[in-house]
Amino acid sequence: MKIVVSGGGTGGHIYPALALIREIQKENKNTQVLYIGTKNGLESTIVTREKIPFKSIHITGFKRKLSLDNIKTVVRFINGVRDSKKMVKEFKPDIVIGTGGYVCGPVVYAAAKLGIPTIIHEQNSVPGLTNKFLSRYVNKIAICFEEAKEFFPYEKVVFTGNPRASEVIGKDGIRGRLSAGLSTTMPAVLIFGGSRGARPINEAVVKALSEFAEKPYQVLYITGDAHFNDVQNEVELVGNPKNVVIKPFIHNMPEVLAGIDLVVSRAGATTLAEITSLGIPSILVPSPYVTNNHQEKNARSLSDHGAAELLLEKDLTSNSLIQHIDKILLDTENLKKMKMKAKKLGVPDSAEKLYKMMKQLVQGNQK
Template sequence: MRILVTGGGTGGHIYPALAFIRYVEKLQPDAKFLYVGTHRGLENKIVPESGIPFKTIKIQGFKRSLSLDNVKTVQLFLKSIKRAKEIIREFKPDVVIGTGGYVSGAVVYAAAKLKIPTIVHEQNSVPGITNKFLSRYVDRVAICFPDAAQYFPAKKTVLVGNPRAQEVVTSGKSEVLQEYQLNPDQPTVLIFGGSQGALKINQAVASALPQFAKKDYQVLYASGERYYADLQKTLTGQTASNLSIQPYIKNMTDVMANVDLLIGRAGATSIAEFTALGLPAILIPSPYVTNDHQTKNAQSLVAVGAVKMITDAELSADNLVAAVDEIMGDAELKETMAQASKKEGIPDAAERLLHLVNQII
C-alpha cells in the first residue's frame, strides 16, 4: 500500500497523521509513505525527524480582511495544485489523506482531480475552512467529534476519532512520576498549557502553587519553555514535596496514564489522548483559535459530564484550586467523570481510519 499524507501548520494536524503512519507501519511493514507539507510549517521539522519521506509545496492562507495578499494567495494555490499533481504522479499513491492546514487543501484537491481516492480527517468539533472546502471533492470525511458531522455531507462522513488515542492507550501504569520527583502512589494532578505554555494558565498556576503545596494530592506542572525561567525566579524558596514544575514533559502519554486529573487547553489531540485513557479533566479553552473551536470541543465534553470548563477570562488561582479540590476530594464525582470521559474516547481510531482507507481503494 502506498499512502500520501498531508497536513501542517500546527501539531494538531501533524501528530494524528504520524500516529496513523506508525500504526500502519506495524501492520504492514512494506507499506510506503510520503508526507507533503510546507517549508515554513511545524511539519518541516517534525516529519523529517520521524524518518518519513517528506516533500514541500509553497502555499499561504487567506487573510480574513480584504487584502492584496489574497491575490498572491490565489496564485500560490494554483501553482501549488500543479506542484502537488507532479508529486502525486511521481509517488503514485493508493490513497491521499489530508489532516488539515492550507497545504492539505492543495494536495487533496489535486488528488481528487486526478481520481485518486481521498480522505480528510477533521480533528475538531468545528471544522476549518480547508476541510469544509475539500468535503465536496473527497471520497470520505473522517471526524473525531459527533458534533462535526453537521458541517459535512452525511453520506461521506464517518466517526473515526483521532489516531493519537490509539498510541496513548498502549501506555500503562508505571513509576514514571519518579522522574519528576513525585510519589507514584499519591493522587496526582497534571497541568499544562500546550508545548509552548499559556500565559493565563501560567499566571493562575503560579498564584495557586502556595495553596496546592498544602494539599494531600500532588501537582505536576509543565509551564512551557518560555515561562519556565521567570516562574523559577518567582518561586525562589517556595518549594514543596508535592509540587513539580517542569518546562516541558517529553513523555506526556506515559505521564497521562499515571495521573488522576488533567488540566489544560481543549485542543483536539489532547482531548483524544485523555478520553482514550478515561481521565477526568478541567479544560481552559484558548480564546485565540479559529472559530473558537476549543470552547466548542470542551462544551461537547461538559455536556456528557466528562470535564469541567473554566473560561480563559474567568480563570484565577482561587477558582482553579476550588475546581481541583471539588474533583480530587470527591471520589464518586471523579469516577463518574472518568467513566464519561472513557465513553467519549475512541481508542481504536487508527484502526478505524485504516478500515476507511481499505473501503475506498
C-alpha cells in the same frame, strides 16, 4: 499500499498524521508513505525526525478578511496544485489523506482531480476553511466530534476519532510518574497549556502554589519552554512546594498521562482525544484566541457529558482553579463518575478505524 499524507501548521494536525502512519506501518510494514508539507512549517522538522519521506510545497493560508495577501495565496494555491500533481504522479499513491492545515488544500485537491481516492481528517468540533473547501472534492471525511457532522456532506462523514488516542493506550503509568518526578502513591494532577504554554494558566498556578502546598495531592506543572524562565523567577520568590513538580516540557506525554488522575489544560483536539481514551477527568480552559472559538466547543463536548469541568479563561483565577481541582480530586465518588464518563467518550481504536476506512476506499477503487 502507497499513501500520501499531508498536514501541517500545528502539532494538532501533525501528530494525528504520525499516529496514523505508525498504525499503518504496524499493520503492513511494506506500506510506502510520502508526507507532503511546507518547508518552514513544524511538520518539516517533526516528520523528518521520524525518518518519513518528506517533500514540500509553498503555500500560505487565506485571511478571513479581505486582503491583498489573499491574491498571493490564490496564486500560491494554483502553483501548489501544480507541484502537488507532479509529486503525486511520480509517487503513484493508492490514496491521499489530509489531516488539516492549509498545506492540505492543494495536495488533496490535486489528488482528487487526478481521480485518486481522498480523505480528510477533521480533529475539531468546528472545521477550518481548508477542510470545508476540500469536503466538496474528497471521497470521505473522518471526524472526531459528532458536532462536526453538520458542516460536511452527510453521506461522506464517518466518525473515526483521533488516531493519537490509540497511542496512549497500554503505557506504564508508574514508569510515567517516576520519569516526571512524581510520587507513585499520591493522587496527581497534570497542568499544562499546550506545547508553548499558556500565560493565564501559568499565572493562576503560580499564585496557587502556597495553597497547593497544603493539599493531599501532587501537581505536575508544565509551563511551556517559552514561559519556563519567567515562571521559575516567580517561583523563587514564593517557594516551590514539595508536592509540585515544575518542568518546561515533557517528551513522553502518553506515558505520563497514563499515571495521571486529573488534567487541567486547554481544549485542543489531540489532548481531548488522549484523555478520553484513557478515561481521565479534566478541567478545560479553552483558548479564546482560536478560529471560530472551536476550543470552547471542543470542551463543551466533554463538559456537557460530565467528563470535564469547563473553566473559561475570563473566570480563571488561583482560587477558581483550586476549587475546581478540589471538587474533583477530593471527592472520590465524583472522580470515579467523571472517569467513567470520560472513558465512554474515548475512541482508543481510532487509528485502526481510520486505516480500515482507507483500505476499504482503496479496495473499492480497484474493483
